[in-house]
Amino acid sequence: MKIKTMIKKVINFAGYGICENYHHCYDQEGLLTVHNHDFMQEPRFAESYRRAEIAGEEQPSIHWRTHVAIWTAQQALRVEGDFVECGVCKGFLSTAIMHYLDWNKLGRRCFLFDTFRGIEESLLSDEEKKMGRMAFSGRRYGECFETTKKNFSGYKDVQLVRGPVPDTLATVEISRVAYLHLDMNCAAPEIATMRHFWPKISPGGFVLLDDYAFRGFEPQKRAFDSLASELGFSILSMPTGQGLIVHP
Numbered sequence: 001m002k003i004k005t006m007i008k009k010v011i012n013f014a015g016y017g018i019c020e021n022y023h024h025c026y027d028q029e030g031l032l033t034v035h036n037h038d039f040m041q042e043p044r045f046a047e048s049y050r051r052a053e054i055a056g057e058e059q060p061s062i063h064w065r066t067h068v069a070i071w072t073a074q075q076a077l078r079v080e081g082d083f084v085e086c087g088v089c090k091g092f093l094s095t096a097i098m099h100y101l102d103w104n105k106l107g108r109r110c111f112l113f114d115t116f117r118g119i120e121e122s123l124l125s126d127e128e129k130k131m132g133r134m135a136f137s138g139r140r141y142g143e144c145f146e147t148t149k150k151n152f153s154g155y156k157d158v159q160l161v162r163g164p165v166p167d168t169l170a171t172v173e174i175s176r177v178a179y180l181h182l183d184m185n186c187a188a189p190e191i192a193t194m195r196h197f198w199p200k201i202s203p204g205g206f207v208l209l210d211d212y213a214f215r216g217f218e219p220q221k222r223a224f225d226s227l228a229s230e231l232g233f234s235i236l237s238m239p240t241g242q243g244l245i246v247h248p
């Protein structure tokens with residue numbers, strides 16, 4: 001065995017890895033790859049990402065997730081319906097999408113659902129509570145309604161719906177959905193939202209799950225896998241941690 005292979009095996013055995021050509025790698029939030037990621041340099045993407053960073057304030061770098069969300073939203077413009085996000089916080093991803101798509105020229109409606117003050121504890125399972133979801137939410141997602149309002153003030157036809165999902169879903173009239181983004185970091189309200197909107201999603205419309213394949217968010221994956229069997233859809237699991245569903 002070559003010495004290089006031996007060293008690699010020892011390092012792997014210890015639970016680590018070696019990445020060749022690291023200077024060319026994309027390395028963010030558990031996704032390390034040498035594959036092409038030149039979307040990051042595309043001027044329209046770079047500017048949208050910069051706007052999102054301003055809106056999201058102390059947000060860790062999530063370029064590839066943003067790329068996926070923008071791509072999905074852009075494809076969703078081919079079908080009829082509103083854009084909906086549940087789990088908005090200060091609006092990092094939605095502002096990136098709106099800037100990229102030149103939202104005010106589209107004539108679409110967007111509904112943004114959030115408590116704007118963190119996870120609703122009563123909706124967490126015991127398992128999610130044990131996983132420390134409430135403490136995580138406390139550290140990351142405090143009161144942000146006024147900031148979020150300001151972040152979307154330049155965009156037309158955007159409605160912020162404040163309060164715990166799923167209770168707030170029926171407070172607005174949404175009959176057709178083109179794009180649904182679920183990012184509430186807990187299973188029960190996301191599953192309830194999916195049940196609520198699934199019959200309203202246009203054929204060819206999209207549901208993007210932010211946490212589906214994320215390590216540490218397994219209860220959401222299990223819940224969505226089970227709902228997928230029940231409702232008959234399939235989920236593309238992505239190395240970004242996201243899951244993507246296209247409505248048949």
Ligand SMILES: C[S@@+](CC[C@H](N)C(=O)[O-])C[C@H]1O[C@@H](n2cnc3c(N)ncnc32)[C@H](O)[C@@H]1O
Binds near residue numbers: 093094118166185189
């Ligand atoms: C990960 S953050 C969302 C990040 C956002 N998508 C972005 O692009 O910045 C999760 C958000 O879900 C919200 N949330 C969690 N559970 C909720 C619930 N049951 N109803 C409404 N909002 C909820 C939290 O308040 C928090 O703002």
